[in-house]
Amino acid sequence: MARIGPRFSRSEPRERVRDYVAGLLSGLQRKNSWWIAEHAGESSPDGMQRLLRKARFDVEAIRDDLTGYVSERLGEADGVLILDETGFVKKGRASVGVARQYSGTAGRIENSQITVFAAYASAKGHALVDRELYLLKDWTEDPDRCAAAGVPAERIAAGTVTKPRLAQVIIERADDAGLPFQWVTADAAYGSAKYLRFWLEQRDQFHVLALRGKDDVVIGFSQPRAQAVIDDLPERAWQRLSVGAGSHGPRRYDWARVPVRWAWRPGRGHWLLARRSITDPTKIAYYICYGPRRSSLTDLA
Known part of the structure; x- marks a missing residue:
């Protein structure tokens, strides 16, 4: 304080x-x-x-103070910046950004606010460090409504900004603030945005981003779907690993990876990573990865 x-x-x-x-x-x-x-x-x-x-x-200055505090107390060179969105269900129309939209919190289309959040995690702990409110066209195309709710003029002028673009703003801000993170992670809402992945790669920012099974990946000169690539793997390609402690004990899954892309820059690699439930092998999650060439399967998991 x-x-x-x-x-x-x-x-x-x-x-x-x-x-x-x-x-x-x-x-x-x-x-x-x-x-x-x-x-x-x-x-x-x-x-x-x-x-x-x-x-x-000064809300933004307090955010920067928080980032500095987290960096000092929890900062580690191999830290992870985690991006995800949260929905806040609302009843009225006055709350800034409120609209009928899909809310993962509610699990359905609901009158709500949606905010992209960033958390920082290291071996020392984890904490929220940043946020950006998502504004639909209902708001960005109504300057008077935005002004009445206190939306900054520069945000009104920017119009509707997608959630992956908001993630870019947050990542750039964390980097500029000196928050030490080696990896960026996010779910499929962000991993399926190719422009975000390209932007991260251009910055040489290591990342593990979730994909949908129907999303395509580059294998040589073909572009099969992620699900098809993993379905073709032999059983010996899978390894059972624990990725940390959960509320009910070690979180164990079967993991596999496949090199993707036909050209890697020196010292860097690209992989399609898959996580399979032990109790229900039909439940498979997919991730696109970019990182050090010598990254192991355990590193990515």
């Missing part, structure tokens, strides 16, 4: 944000303004709501 304190020009929000964060870190059953205000000894949620809705502070 001492680090981010200067981002608040007034003492009241500076003190209240400390109580708000303490509430988030507490064992409260619910983390809304009512519960957090009571935890802080306040008689009503008005102050907490005012902090979140109207208080003026």
Whole structure:
């Protein structure tokens, strides 16, 4: 709190944000303004709501402070930047970015906000470090609505930005901030965007990105689907590996990889990676990988 304190020009929000964060870190059953205000000894949620809705502070500077803090406390040369989106179900139309759209949180099309998040992970721990709100055309084509909700002018001018493009913004920002990460990971919503993969490769940024089975990969001069390539593998190509501890013990899967692309730059390699469930071999996940030529199957897994 001492680090981010200067981002608040007034003492009241500076003190209240400390109580708000303490509430988030507490064992409260619910983390809304009512519960957090009571935890802080306040008689009503008005102050907490005012902090979140109207208080003026430098949000982007606080994000940079957080990135610096995570880099100092958790930073490792082989760190991983993890990109994923989260949906926040909403009832009304006023929340910025809210629209009827698919929400993975709800598992269906729902009135919600969608935000692309970045987490940083190393052997020392993990933490969220950045976020970008996704805006559909319902918003970007209505400047007045955006302005009323406080959307920055430069974001309005940019129009609709895809989620993989938002991921690029986040990755670039983390890199510029000096956050030490060797690998980038994301699910198929990002891995299926070829322009994101090309951009990462141009930056020589190692990555393991999920693919859909129907996505094509380059094998020599052909472009078969990922699923077809893995289906043709003999059983001896699979290795059983543990990729860390889960809530029910070691997370064990069968893994296999196939070299892809016909030309590799010196010291670098490209692979199609597959993860197969031990209990249900029909459940297979696919990943496109770019990294050091000597990367082992365990490294990629």
